[in-house]
Amino acid sequence: MFKTLRNDIPASIIVFFVALPLCLGIAQVSEADPFTGLIAGIVGGIVVGSLSGSSLGVSGPAAGLAAIVLGAIKVLGYEQFLVAVVLAGIIQLILGFLKAGVIGYYFPSSVIKGMLTGIGIIIILKEIPHFFGYDKDPEGDWGFIQMDGENTFTEIITSINHISPGATLIGIIGLAILIFWNMVLTKKSKVFQLIQGPFVVVVIGILYYILFKDHSLLTLESEHLVNVPVPDGIDSFLGQFTFPDFTALGNTEVYVVAFTMAIVASLETLLSVEATDKIDPEKRVTPTNRELLAQGAGNIVSGLIGGLPVTQVIVRSSANIQSNAKSKLSTIIHGVLLLLSVLLIPRLLNMIPNAVLAAILFIVGYKLAKPAMFVKMWKSGKKQFIPFIITVILIVFKDLLWGIGFGLAAGVLIVLYKSYKNSHFLHKKESADHHHFTMTLAEEVTFFNKGAILRELESIPEDSNLELDVSKTKYLDYDIVEVLEEFSDKAKARNIQVKLISERGVIENPESYLSFFDMVSSSSH
Known part of the structure; x- marks a missing residue:
């Protein structure tokens, strides 16, 4: 595994820059302390990454669970909610031992491709406001109908009316560098393959903030920057951890929340595993039962130290693959980087412009949702295209679970119709x-x-x-x-x-x- 370090270290840095705002954003949408999202990201990288059999999958807090988490925290309070996270992890361990991971194999390829494409489109649409410096909503607010009553498209329209010149300028510069890096420089020399474009763009973003800090027109306000909690010392850092209140074990509502989170997190993980394996250049197959065991262990640890629930997530996993990672060392190192960053350099992280991170995610989204995929699925016939397009539309206009559910239903109906109509049997x-x-x-x-x-x-x-x-x-x-x-x-x-x-x-x-x-x-x- 250590033979792949020259690929895994640069990839882990990119995944770190992608994961950082997502961890903070999902915590904010869930109305939890931002540090709880970072805990989940660290646990997802180090604990789940170490135990998982997935070579390229990356785990952390997931936007798909945000609505469930938000409702649970309001009903139970955070300490009792953490008990539900621990119980959800135990349920996932049981599912793993019962070999329930086989469920992931029953989702059609067209639905998995639709999920990847739909998420790619969402990434692009949701990052447009951040690109222009309108950072009212965090990265975790990924449903079509948002918590504040806005939707994806009204948010984009609003952002156009609140353009920040400084954020937009560094966003355009960052996007131009990334495109030039990918299309030209990486083909010129191996040096540009080793030093990843997103890392260079983040460094330039920090330098831009420092240089134009006092410029009235091009300055970046605090709302345009990453916002990581800054502890005063070790005691302040340790004080950010919250621990579960196990007196809640007598509350039946805790078990309902735990079971719901376990099922949704397991389903999202298994679908992400299937999607990640499909875009893995080496076509490796992840042992799904082991993945459920790893996720269960991760959720137990995250719940015990105050973190949000974790799942394997396709946004971070696809960024890992696109950054040429070769083994799960990339996932583990990204978790270590999250831990070191909040310990050692939180003030430096708070100089990174959100517009730069949006530019990085634009590239990730485009690679997931290339127009060529729509053409390919159309040419594959109606049996493939209908579940694909239904999955894409509902993921973009509703949410992930609706898209997958109706895409799967469409696939099953087509199979039933074909079984009735044709003569295969x-x-x-x-x-x-x-x-x-x-x-x-x-x-x-x-x-x-x-x-x-x-x-x-x-x-x-x-x-x-x-x-x-x-x-x-x-x-x-x-x-x-x-x-x-x-x-x-x-x-x-x-x-x-x-x-x-x-x-x-x-x-x-x-x-x-x-x-x-x-x-x-x-x-x-």
Whole structure:
């Protein structure tokens, strides 16, 4: 793992700059102390990063949990809320031991790609106000309808009416440097691959703030800068930690919140794992059950020392991949950098312009939501494009869980429709005189194919002969047996002669299919 340090150290610095404002912003949206978001980021990097089997995934506080966290803190108070975070971690450990990580594999590729694209669009839209120096809302306020009643687009319009010349100028400079760095300099020399563009842009942003600090037009106010808590000393630093009130274990509401957070955090983690593995250049596969165990341990630690709940998050993970990280050392180092920064250089961090960080996130968002992806999904056909575009639209205009949920539902409906309409499991041959039919069932026939089989059987005319070939069938759902039983009764009334062809011989006009069902079931085992 240490052979990859020359890639992982520069990548960890970029992830650190991406994670820092997100940790603070998500804490602010959750109406928690900003330091609680930093705790979650540190735990997500060091604890979860060390225990996880994911090579490139990065964990920390997630915007997807902000609404749940906000409501829970208001109902329980922060100390009792921390008990729920610890219990959520224990539930995730149980899910990991029960091997529930397999759930992540049941989400279609089109939905995962839609999630990545939707998040990329959100990143760009949400960072536009910060780019222009309108920093009223933090980075964590990522729902379409925001906590203050504004939405994504009204926020952008408002920001245009409150443009800060200084923030906009350094934002444009930073974005130009990043584009030039990626498109030109990295191809000229390996030095520019080792020294990452975002790091250079952050340094230039700090220098800009110092140089124009007293310039009336181009100065950056405190609201345009990162805002990290600055402790007076070690006692002040330790005083920022909060500990859970375990007397709340008698409160049933704590268990409801814990279960809700555990399920949502686990789902968001598993989807992020699936998405991260898809964009991993080396196509490594993360052990999902181990990931649930790592997340559970992380949430237990975070809850015990006063942090917000953690999940694996695609924004930080994709920034890690785009920065050419090679191993999970990048994730761990980014957590160490968060810890060292709040201990040693909080005042220096508070000189970083938000507009510079917005420029960095613009690049991250664009790489996730390239226009070429829309073209590719369109060319893949409606079966891929419909769940994809539904996921994208709802993530942008509602939130992550709505987008994923409805995208998955669309994918399932398409599968059901295709199972009803097409002949993947059903092949029918018709004779020239239209009175002799051969219907062949595939190896596995489930209730998904019930509609298609019913349609085909009902279309057979009276006074016909039907050969039902099940010689290749290894599994037959009981629902299909009931369909055949019902058709047997109708066949007599319509004078349809049925011949059942199986690997054990031919049955003329079978009275019952139950014995056949037993035969198929036993052969499949």
